[in-house]
Amino acid sequence: MTERYNGTELLICLSARVMEDRSSAFIGTGVPMLAAALAKRLYAPELVSVFEFGGIGSSLKYLPRGVGESKTFYRALVATGICDVMETAARGFVTYGFLGGAQIDMYGNLNSTVIGDYEHPKVRLPGSGGGNDVGSFCWRTIAIMRHEPQRFIPKLDFVTTPGYLSGPGAREAAGLFPGSGPYRVVTNLATLGYDEESKRMQLIAVNPGVTVEEVVAATSFPLLLPAKVEENAPPTDEELRALREEIDPEHLYI
Amino acid sequence: MPNYRRVLGLLSFHRYAFPAVRRALTPAPGSVTMPKRSVLNPAAAGSLGGSMEVLESGRGRLLQTPDLDGLRRWNREHKSMALVDKLVDEHEAVRRCIDDGDYIGFELYGTCRAPLSIVREIVRQGRRHLRLVGQGLQDVDWLVAAGMVDAMDITYNAYEVHGLSSVLRRAVEKQGLEVVEWSNAGIAWRFKAAAMGVPFLPIKSMLGTDTFVRSAGKVTEDPFGNGRVMLLPALVVDCAVIHVHRADRFGNCQLDGISGFALEIARASRKVLISAEEIVDTETIRQYPERNVIPYFLVDAVVHAPFGSHPGEMPYLYGRDEPSTLAWLESAKTLEGTEAFLDQTMRRLPNHAAYLELIGGAAKQAELRALAVGR
Numbered sequence: 001m002t003e004r005y006n007g008t009e010l011l012i013c014l015s016a017r018v019m020e021d022r023s024s025a026f027i028g029t030g031v032p033m034l035a036a037a038l039a040k041r042l043y044a045p046e047l048v049s050v051f052e053f054g055g056i057g058s059s060l061k062y063l064p065r066g067v068g069e070s071k072t073f074y075r076a077l078v079a080t081g082i083c084d085v086m087e088t089a090a091r092g093f094v095t096y097g098f099l100g101g102a103q104i105d106m107y108g109n110l111n112s113t114v115i116g117d118y119e120h121p122k123v124r125l126p127g128s129g130g131g132n133d134v135g136s137f138c139w140r141t142i143a144i145m146r147h148e149p150q151r152f153i154p155k156l157d158f159v160t161t162p163g164y165l166s167g168p169g170a171r172e173a174a175g176l177f178p179g180s181g182p183y184r185v186v187t188n189l190a191t192l193g194y195d196e197e198s199k200r201m202q203l204i205a206v207n208p209g210v211t212v213e214e215v216v217a218a219t220s221f222p223l224l225l226p227a228k229v230e231e232n233a234p235p236t237d238e239e240l241r242a243l244r245e246e247i248d249p250e251h252l253y254i
Numbered sequence: 255m256p257n258y259r260r261v262l263g264l265l266s267f268h269r270y271a272f273p274a275v276r277r278a279l280t281p282a283p284g285s286v287t288m289p290k291r292s293v294l295n296p297a298a299a300g301s302l303g304g305s306m307e308v309l310e311s312g313r314g315r316l317l318q319t320p321d322l323d324g325l326r327r328w329n330r331e332h333k334s335m336a337l338v339d340k341l342v343d344e345h346e347a348v349r350r351c352i353d354d355g356d357y358i359g360f361e362l363y364g365t366c367r368a369p370l371s372i373v374r375e376i377v378r379q380g381r382r383h384l385r386l387v388g389q390g391l392q393d394v395d396w397l398v399a400a401g402m403v404d405a406m407d408i409t410y411n412a413y414e415v416h417g418l419s420s421v422l423r424r425a426v427e428k429q430g431l432e433v434v435e436w437s438n439a440g441i442a443w444r445f446k447a448a449a450m451g452v453p454f455l456p457i458k459s460m461l462g463t464d465t466f467v468r469s470a471g472k473v474t475e476d477p478f479g480n481g482r483v484m485l486l487p488a489l490v491v492d493c494a495v496i497h498v499h500r501a502d503r504f505g506n507c508q509l510d511g512i513s514g515f516a517l518e519i520a521r522a523s524r525k526v527l528i529s530a531e532e533i534v535d536t537e538t539i540r541q542y543p544e545r546n547v548i549p550y551f552l553v554d555a556v557v558h559a560p561f562g563s564h565p566g567e568m569p570y571l572y573g574r575d576e577p578s579t580l581a582w583l584e585s586a587k588t589l590e591g592t593e594a595f596l597d598q599t600m601r602r603l604p605n606h607a608a609y610l611e612l613i614g615g616a617a618k619q620a621e622l623r624a625l626a627v628g629r
Binding site: 029030052053054055062065066067068069070071072073074075079080081082083086090109113118120121122123124125126127128129130131132133136137158159160161162165170171172173174175176177252253 | 362363364365366389408409410411412414415418419422423426427433435436437438439440442443446457458459460461462463464465468473481482483484511512513514515516517518567569570573574576626627628629
């Protein structure tokens with residue numbers, strides 16, 4: 001059976017639906033850029049995109065390939081610099097932050113620095129970039145991940161970006177601002193959130209055609225399961241049309 | 255001056271007397287608590303503060319000493335408030351500004367307003383034992399690939415949508431390149447600290463993570479009661495290389511679009527090498543003095559470098575040459591390919607003008623101008 005959509009398109013649509021109108025969101029490279037562009041067209045026309053090198057409130061008419069590109073501030077409201085953007089986030093202006101990584105643990109900590117031992121890494125990844133700052137300053141962070149057992153693991157090789165660190169109270173004890181932290185994880189299998197008390201990752205909804213067992217099997221730490229698991233709606237025709245025809249007609253990402 | 259013991263005593267009394275005060279003063283589980291006073295600094299008695307005891311130290315090496323006194327003396331001895339003509343070709347600019355062993359940094363970020371014509375000139379001339387700072391794409395990759403870099407303060411080195419840097423992977427995984435980790439804000443604020451003339455800045459990022467553990471920062475308790483803070487050491491750069499839209503021959507600069515961290519790194523550096531798409535008359539600067547973001551007295555050399563950001567873009571002027579970047583990424587997969595690329599596009603060419611001919615001359619430039627996003 002041929003699917004109506006591919007995994008990347010599903011990730012983009014699910015991420016777009018998480019975005020809230022009239023809020024601000026730190027946008028990283030890749031899926032978040034497409035999700036923000038889609039959300040602006042369909043769900044959140046007044047979403048304010050924030051890019052770390054200085055672009056705030058772009059129309060996102062053209063799809064950027066990098067967070068420092070002209071397209072991140074095309075017809076924007078603000079073109080400033082990295083200090084001003086990060087200081088704005090530090091003062092509590094940025095609600096959502098979209099993050100990626102090679103590994104995530106049950107407290108939403110992320111690794112994008114090395115695979116293996118730090119001194120002798122198997123793979124050297126890019127490093128924090130703005131990830132650590134987004135994870136420190138935004139009120140709610142949303143991780144977009146490929147859901148695989150070697151990525152959803154009990155102990156990260158390296159904590160690049162803070163989630164809830166070692167559990168309840170750990171962010172505040174470390175000195176991070178109270179009331180901030182991980183909010184959602186959007187994957188090719190499911191949408192996940194965090195238990196209010198234990199700060200541990202819990203399943204919210206499975207993607208179309210995916211079972212709870214499959215999600216559990218793809219997660220190498222114990223995943224909290226609620227009494228009722230929702231099912232995400234598949235991408236709509238309208239979402240797919242906007243994505244393919246308007247947002248990424250050159251198929252750079254999808 | 256209020257006695258802090260008395261103030262604390264009063265608060266202690268009120269917390270039992272009034273439930274509302276008690277609630278306000280009782281920290282939620284795991285929330286920020288007042289600084290521990292096990293180590294009292296007598297000098298701070300009478301103020302809120304205890305001593306700023308270092309609670310944790312990052313294990314990374316401090317690659318550059320935050321020598322603010324040295325920066326002040328350097329500026330006094332080497333900088334001039336006089337309007338001195340600094341317009342030179344790229345060969346002279348690099349000869350003048352970048353020495354073996356220097357700690358250098360590039361602005362903006364890889365493919366946007368990137369000073370790549372100057373980076374190519376550095377590869378052409380060759381330097382040894384450089385140390386680098388920052389985010390990087392080609393700028394960092396080429397110098398690392400050319401074997402000129404001993405150590406790096408890194409925040410991010412990869413190609414975003416196009417994936418990881420083969421050069422960084424080889425250098426760190428196989429060749430033992432020393433890297434020290436920071437976040438993007440962390441690095442930008444390290445420049446800011448140096449620009450302010452302060453030895454460190456306390457921040458609320460990098461805390462609780464291995465990014466901190468592998469940095470050269472420190473963690474302390476805020477003596478004013480905001481919990482733990484990370485202390486970023488000021489970063490004094492030996493030479494900053496910045497590409498701008500226009501500059502006059504004295505070094506006054508204007509940028510269009512986002513400013514990245516140009517303002518901060520220019521003020522944190524002993525030497526500043528500017529390349530500019532356009533050299534303008536000083537009258538242009540005087541008409542809009544508020545747009546002069548890097549004033550002449552910071553600057554040591556000015557180079558006219560049209561399409562200096564190629565294969566990166568220049569906001570409002572020209573777009574990215576994506577096939578050219580992809581060609582580099584393909585070459586970078588092997589050592590042989592990397593060497594051939596450096597030879598062909600840098601070492602065998604006399605200058606930037608020859609590079610512009612190599613990539614297709616006027617026709618190519620028109621093509622790239624058409625890719626500019628516009629306003």
